[in-house]
Amino acid sequence: MTYQPTLYVRDDDEWERVVLAEVLVPDAPNVYNDYWTRKEIVEAAYAFMKRGFIIDVNHDGEDVRDRGIYVVESFIARAGDPTFVEGSWVVGMRVEDDDLWSQILSGEINGYSYEALVSTITAVLEYEDDNYRTGTTEPDVTDGHTHTFAIWVNDDNRPIAGGTSENGGHSHTITSHTVTDESEGHVHRYTILMEVLKDE
Secondary structure (H helix, E strand, C coil), X not given: CEECCCCEEECCCCCCCEEXXXXXXXXXXXXXXXXXXXXXXXXXXXXXXXXXXXXCCCCCCCCCHHHCEEEEEEEECCCCCCCCCCCCEEEEEEECCHHHHHHHHHCCCXXXXXXXXXXXXXXCCCCCCCCEEEEECCCCCCCCCCCEEEEEECCCCCEEEEEECCEXXXXXXXXXXXXXXXXXXXCCECCCEECCCCCC
């Protein structure tokens, strides 16, 4: 499957301010065409927790931990997880910084990205793809409503055109991966999956 993780906001009591998302998903090329096995993901997750790498925004190199942004959860998703893909490395971060929290709630910041020095192996993955994706958006953070969506993507799994169903008198166009365009003062995060055919 090709996969682009999305952020899940956990703030039911309006004080927790935690966001969770997959950092790496197994057996699926991501939007950068990186492919990680389950074993490699576990090794990366453990190395991160052991070494305590910096956390920055958009790979700017500025460590934001002194602004009250820090890891509070790190785990490998188990079979049957209702939110995350089995075998994925999931990280939860607490966000005390008001500006960054607002950017997360607005959808301006909408996922995690890793930066690492790695060795690569060239591989060819065979899969059938009609470049059409459908699904349901994540709930709106204020009232919980969702939309179904349909998009056409290019060969790099980036949206070309698409949008959502109408709900509550509005809909959203989709022009970027992981988040809809704004409508009625809000955006929705969304995730796209595609099955990869593997020889068993």
